[in-house]
Amino acid sequence: xxxxxxxxxxxxxxxxxCSAETEEQVINTAQQLKESGIQLFRAxxxxxRTRPNNFEGIGEIGLKWLQQVKxxxxxxxxxxxxxKQHVEAALKHDIDxxxxxxRTTVNPFSVQEIADALKGIDIPVMVKNPIxxxxxxxxxxxERIQKAGIREIGLIHRGFASYGESFYRNKPxxxxxxxxxxxxxxxxxxxxxxxxxxxRDILQDVxxxxxxLDYDGLMTEVHERPDEAWSDAAxxxxxxxxxxxIQEIEWYQNPDEMLTQEGLSDIRSKIDRLDDQLLKxxxxxxxxxxxxxxxxxxxxxxxxxxxxxxxxMERSLEKAKKNGLASTFVTKFLEIIHEESIDRQQRILRGExxx
Ligand code: PEP
Ligand code: MN
Numbered sequence: 272x273x274x275x276x277x278x279x280x281x282x283x284x285x286x287x288x289c290s291a292e293t294e295e296q297v298i299n300t301a302q303q304l305k306e307s308g309i310q311l312f313r314a315x316x317x318x319x320r321t322r323p324n325n326f327e328g329i330g331e332i333g334l335k336w337l338q339q340v341k342x343x344x345x346x347x348x349x350x351x352x353x354x355k356q357h358v359e360a361a362l363k364h365d366i367d368x369x370x371x372x373x374r375t376t377v378n379p380f381s382v383q384e385i386a387d388a389l390k391g392i393d394i395p396v397m398v399k400n401p402i403x404x405x406x407x408x409x410x411x412x413x414e415r416i417q418k419a420g421i422r423e424i425g426l427i428h429r430g431f432a433s434y435g436e437s438f439y440r441n442k443p444x445x446x447x448x449x450x451x452x453x454x455x456x457x458x459x460x461x462x463x464x465x466x467x468x469x470x471r472d473i474l475q476d477v478x479x480x481x482x483x484l485d486y487d488g489l490m491t492e493v494h495e496r497p498d499e500a501w502s503d504a505a506x507x508x509x510x511x512x513x514x515x516x517i518q519e520i521e522w523y524q525n526p527d528e529m530l531t532q533e534g535l536s537d538i539r540s541k542i543d544r545l546d547d548q549l550l551k552x553x554x555x556x557x558x559x560x561x562x563x564x565x566x567x568x569x570x571x572x573x574x575x576x577x578x579x580x581x582x583x584m585e586r587s588l589e590k591a592k593k594n595g596l597a598s599t600f601v602t603k604f605l606e607i608i609h610e611e612s613i614d615r616q617q618r619i620l621r622g623e624x625x626x
Contacts, residue, residue, distance in 0.1 A: 276423065277310060277311065277347055277367065277368060277395055277423075278368070278395050278397070278423050278424075278425040278459050279423075279459065280310050280488070281459070281487050281488065281525065282482075282486075282487065282488050282489065282522060283310055283311065283425075283459060283461060283487055283488030283489075284307070284308065284309040284310055284311070284488060284489060284491075284517065285309065285310070285311040285312075285313050285349065285461065285488060285489065285490040285491070286304050286307070286309045286311075286312070286313065286489075286490070286491045286492075286493045286513055287300060287301065287304065287312045287313035287314045287492070287493060288300055288313075288314050288315075288492060288493065288494045288500065288507065289315055289318075289465075289492045289494070289500060289502045289503040289506075289507060290314065290315045290316075290318050290326060290328060290329065290500070290501055290502045290503075291314040291315065291316055291328075291329050291333035291336055291337070292326075292329060292500070292501050294336045294339070296494070296495055296496075297314055297333070297336040297337070297339075297340060298336065298339060298340060298343065299495045300493060300494060300495045300510060301340040301343075301344050301346060302343070302344055303495065303510035303511075304346075304493060304510050304513065305344045305345075305346055306510075306514070307510065307513055307514040307517055308517070309346065310346070310347065311346070311347050311348070311349050311367070311368060312337070312340055312344070312346045312347070312348045312349070313348075313349050313350070313370075313490060313492075314333065314336075314337060314348070314350060315328060315350065315351050315502070316328050316329060316330065316331070316333040316334060316337075316350050316351070316357075316361075317330065317351065317352075317353060317357055318502055319351075319353060319372055319374045319375070320502070325502065326501040326502050331360050331364075333350075334350070334360060334361065334363075334364035334366065335364065337350065337364065337366060338364055338365060341365065341367075347367035347368065348366055348367055348368075349366065349367060349368040349369065349370055349397070350366055350369065350370070351369075351370050351371070351372045351375075352369045352370070352371065352375075352385060353371075353372060353374070353375045353381060353385075354381060354384055354385065355384050355385070355387070355388040358385055358388040358389060359388065362392065362394070366394075367394075367395070368394065368395045368396070368397065368425075369389075369394060369395075369396050369397070370396070370397040370398070370399060370427060371385060371396065371397070371398045371399060371412065371416075372399055373399045373400060373401055373402045373429055373466075374402060376398060376399055376400065376401040376402075376408060376409060376412045377401040377402055377403065377405075377408055379408075379411060379412070379415070382411075382412045382415045382416070383415055385416075386415040386416050386418065386419040387419065389416070389419045389420075389421055390419050390420060391420065392421075393421075393422070394421070394423075395421075395423035395424070395425065396416050396421050396423070396424055396425070397424070397425035397426070397427050397461065398412050398413050398416060398424065398425070398426060398427065399427040399428075399429050399463065400426075400427070400428055400429060400430075400431065400447065400448065400451075402431065402432045402441075403431060403432065404431040404444050404447055406447055406450055406451060409426075409447075409451055410451060410454055413426070413451075413455060413458070424455075424458055425458060425459045425460075425461055425487075425488075426448065426451060426452075426455065426458050426459065426460050426461065427461045427462075427463050427490060428443070428447075428448040428460060428461070428462050428463065428467075428481075428486075429441060429463035429466040429467060429490075430442055430443050430444070430463075430466060430467035431443075431444050431447070438473075439467055439468060439469065439473075440466060440467065440468060440469020440470070440506070441466055441467050441469070442467075443467050443477070443480075445480075445484065448460055449484070459487035459488060460486050460487050460488075461486065461487060461488040461489065461490050462477070462478065462481035462486045462488070462489050462490070463489075463490040463491075464477045464478045464481070464489055464490070464491055465490070465491055465492035465503070465506045465507070466492075466503075466506070468506055469505060469506050470505050470506055471497075471505070471506060471507075471508055471512070474491070474506075474508065474516060475516045475519060475520070478491075478516065478520055479520055479521065482520060482521065482522060482523060483523075485523065491508070491513060491516075492506055492507045492508070493507060493508055493509070493510055493513045494507040494508075494509070495509065495510065496509075497509060553608070556608070556612075557611070557612070557615060560612040560615055560616065561615060561616075561619060563616070564615060564616035564619035564620070565619060567616065567620075568619055568620050574613055574616045574617065574620065575613065580609060583605065583609075584602070584605060587601055587605055588601060588602070
């Protein structure tokens with residue numbers, strides 16, 4: 272069985288140049304990366320570029336260089352595929368793992384074409400998030416690949432595009448990968464720090480954030496001479512810098528194994544009890560809200576009294592400040608409660624709760 276369970280390695284370290292440029296660049300970079308203990312060597316062969324006249328990838332000859340990497344270093348190799356021809360060429364050249372890029376995930380026709388080309392083939396596939404923050408497109412792409420019979424699928428979080436200058440090249444929007452993980456809990460989540468950051472100085476920080484969120488691996492663009500790279504020069508780092516980054520990251524233990532430890536399960540059951548109390552308190556609060564709703568209806572008083580709402584906010588924010596709770600959090604929390612309270616009273620006013 273080819274490459275089975277490579278994606279299960281934790282942490283899964285994927286690194287290599289944005290693009291394969293020359294045989295020498297590919298082999299040199301791979302040899303240096305092998306010393307950092309990576310499992311999977313990446314290189315783009317066909318490059319989806321936003322504008323024409325940029326370097327659009329070296330094409331099939333690059334697949335031969337990846338085969339050479341396998342022979343000379345023993346590393347497994349991965350490349351991006353965007354259509355049927357790419358899949359066929361990659362399979363012909365024994366590429367171990369395929370990935371679907373952000374510009375392909377957005378397009379269900381392309382994803383389906385790839386899925387059809389993969390039917391009956393046993394190869395791990397990683398699916399990057401789409402360029403726009405659309406959870407369903409990402410989920411749908413994964414489902415198409417699953418339906419083709421691919422058993423080993425990984426998710427790559429590479430951030431989301433937005434218009435105008437921003438701190439990140441692609442904003443992480445961490446809540447989206449967290450949400451897709453709840454649909455596919457057994458799929459590894461890999462953070463492509465390079466395309467999130469778009470620059471070198473914040474790579475390590477973003478990599479650490481991903482590890483703090485229990486990601487399963489990192490994809491990083493590494494080039495033997497990053498400043499001369501034919502694509503994405505600003506975000507690529509040398510194998511030396513990569514190795515230092517990997518050494519400095521704090522890697523965590525597997526939380527599933529830690530769960531059996533008493534300290535953690537004690538705290539967790541305390542949290543469960545508090546969550547129960549929070550829910551009970553919300554239930555009681557909503558009952559009082561209903562009572563007031565009936566009173567307002569009987570006395571022809573409008574539902575919203577902004578003076579009262581401001582008073583609730585001020586009082587709670589003052590308390591929050593003293594108790595070390597972030598005011599943004601408390602504001603959001605109260606706003607949701609207020610919205611639900613108004614909805615319930617609207618229903619009472621319309622007589623919907625009164626049979
Ligand atoms: C890449 O990994 O080189 C790439 C093109 O990434 P993305 O699809 O995330 O833009
Ligand atoms: Mn790139």
